[in-house]
Amino acid sequence: MLDDRLYTSLPAVGIARLVGCGEVTAREVVDTALAVSAGRDGALRAFTALWAEAARARAAEVDAAVARGVCLPLAGVPIAVKAIEGAGSPQNRRLVAAGCVPIGATSVPRARTGWQTYGSTDRGPTLNPLDPAWSPGGSSAGSGAAVGAGLVPLATGSDGAGSVRIPAAWCGAIGFKPTNGLLPARDRAGLASPGVIVRNPADALAYLRAVAPVPVPVPVGGSLRVVWTSSLGYADTAPAVAATALRALHRIARAGLCRLVDHPVRLRDPAPAWTALRAGTADAHTEALVQANARALHRVFEEADLLATPTTPHPPHGHDGPGTRMSVALTWAFNLSGHPAITLPAGRTPDGEPVGLQLIARHHADALLLGAAGAWHRT
Template sequence: MPERHPHLGLSAVEIAELVNGGKFTAREMVDSALAVGADRDEQLRAFTTWWPEEARARAAEVDAARADGVYLPLAGVSFAVKGREGVRSVQNQRLVDAGCVPVGATAVPRAGTAWQTYGVTDRGPTLNPLNPDWSPGGSSAGSAAAVAAGLVPLATGSDGAGSVRIPAAWCGIVGFKPTNGLLPARDRAGLNSPGVLTRTVADAAAYYRAVVPAAVPAPSSRAPRVVWSPTLGYADTDRDVAVTALRALRRIGRAGLCELVDHLVPLRDPAPAWTALRSGSADHGTEALIRHNTRVLDETFREADLVATPTTPHPPHGLDGPGSRMSVALTWAFNLSGHPAITLPAGRTPAGEPVGLQLVARHHADTALLSAADTFNCT
């Protein structure tokens, strides 16, 4: 562990264990994150604003609480706040209450630019730590880049159509969207759920326990049954992306960690219903599409515990934008339906591009989803 920057390479859970165990102070961990950010973020451009004074003051409060014997499950964990969400949102305030320390705000796309999937700063666009020629995704672009680059172990996001899962997949990390409605939506339509970006599933689970205090642990059971769908019945998914994600899922199955179940998932493209709900113009066509997809998903979850797909239908595009491709094609169906979903790193295409494996569970089966994902992620 580098003594000068003790937080580097550590997960949120590991940092909290060290701070709660008295081996480091919250102030030392926060100073480490601030120093690394000052050194590396000028070129990465994950953050638009850093909050050093506020972060050190909050770290001092965490250390004072620890000195009084108070246990904080995420003591001393530096985290990044998406865009203009602010520290007073429900998810961020609950993270602070658990001992986390917000250190700054991350980059998001410029307002009014259709489907722009990279962050904007006064220094230029946010870069993908895996390859600066690739978009880091959006809209939680800066959050994904900050976590993938190791500036912080955890960053908040919000996911209205895939805005947590897509940047996580393209930056090679974990992105989790809880069941819609467990946390206050970020939009009037109820499509945009708060979420988190981390490097480990264990950290995503720690986030969930902190922000959903009534979370019930998942009971241990048999290996989950998983239905694979590369297109969900409508998406134009690149072959290399589908093959890479399926290869990861089959590897998990061969390890005995899941059982693959043959079952079609013939959803209708959610685009018109999502757009209508977002604009407040829902009609009978919207209701019919939602009823169809609800019926298909209900039938699917009677046959299986999880649905697996590639997270995106294509690999990261360049910083010039996605063109006509819909990066959200495989994610926004579950904003419309409200199911919890997580993306895990699934490997690379033959061209070296990152691919995510998306796992979706029944409503309110968030802890079971996280438990399965944690097991899968260990392979």
């Protein structure tokens, strides 16, 4: 097996490089991933099931393919799978074809609950690896916790209102939602896009190349124009969260990686339209709201390459729920509009709470978005 510390420090692309050049086998990597997960997940509860036998069988197939000279871009990479997807979802089938090895299913909220930013297992709620007193977010709760804790370098999710971006932000990871429609939606309304949680932007790009045809990102520099808003015009964002995300953006600008441009961002609260579309009760008022926000975002992207916001309007809540706060207030506008979005770790509030910086790009500018994320990561 790999050394545990080496395994938990490697990005997915690093693991694939080692397996592909024969320095380690996929079986060795998967055995390490299973051992790390079995040893650490008892306290974390990120997984609802580990698929040890199936994972080892798949690892053997990867090793055999590598021995035949087959080039697998994600050879031997252990992944966690959001439980409500299963290993047979389109994105997971494509990841397996690229060489990934699913090792288990990750927690999601119980059905018919009033809030979705938590995870449930038969051993108790999923805990946040940064602080067990906090929720990990959701609904891709276990996926966020598994990546944040280093159990796997990549976990799949689905994002209908922020369900990839929120747990990534609260667990100190990176969460990416592609342009709606680039992958098959997981709901009739087309709001729920497949997505991924990783620790390194290069892994998000490798994921996207494995599951969808996208252009190779061009290098991005300081010419990228970024518009900042803490509220999108309607959200009640906590001052400490807004200040932390903005400081991260200012660090990036001072490093010469972008320039901030001033442009008003005034969207209408998407809640009524999102709810109506999800329920199948959309009407003329729904369409009017959707179109009004589409026009406002079009004006933003006439002046800027990226839009930046905090990922959530408040820090992680406890296991008793968010109360009246809307954790999705800054994310679900882009499920409605379809724009690609990513969250990067932005630092912590003065009270030590994790904050995400959300970046949004034009439709189908996923490669640009991931290129910027790669350049800006850990600035």
